[in-house]
Amino acid sequence: MEGKPGNKAIGDHTEAVAARYLQSRGVTIVERNVFSRGGEIDLIGRDGEVLVFFEVRYRGAGSLAGGAESVTPTKQRRLVRAASFYLHRNGLWNIPSRIDVIAIAPGDVKKYRIQWIRNAIQA
Template identity: 40%
Template sequence: MLSRRKGDKVERYVEKYLTQQKLRLVERNFSSRYGEIDLIMEDGDTLVFIEVRFRANTNHGSGAETVDYRKQQKIIKTAQFFLQQQKKYQQLNCRFDVVSVTLGHKSLSADWLKNAFQLSGW
């Protein structure tokens, strides 16, 4: 339970950070049988599917490095499912971002990787 609360806190931090960057929240923690997407936001005319990763430190790499091909495929399938359910977003461009959050000196810092991976044909 403790890690879920920590995850929620980190996701809220990222949501606030991205809102300050002018993105608008569509949905948080969207789940399907394929997986979960942490945040779905609009960035102008683009729908952004965002994976949030947390690392207490970067000794073993960044959180973004843990979003491997298998995880990318789960996110892509979940995004496709979301778009099937929410037809009003089907006309928007889509993008997959990863935000890697690191704890440093008792404060969080975010590294936002726009267009971190792609679905061929999008």
């Protein structure tokens, strides 16, 4: 049965778009869709010497709020917990890290508008 793609398919696609965008800007993607007791991290990458946890948010043309605005305080706490758990589990407490948001929306001429918000969430 064909029809509109489901949320999982849209999420997978936009995470792939975000990964390509980040790689084109020098980020090395280390892992994707990391699940832990702390929660899910969409992408983990290296931006120079910094380990970066990326939250990818897509909002369609009819959305009232943009992708960045959709990261609620509850989601922020989950991301901080998931990143902390990842750092602890992998013994990476001593390296610099941050949490960024990649907001993706439909574009006009280009296929997508992408906004990279560095240090979007403070731990």
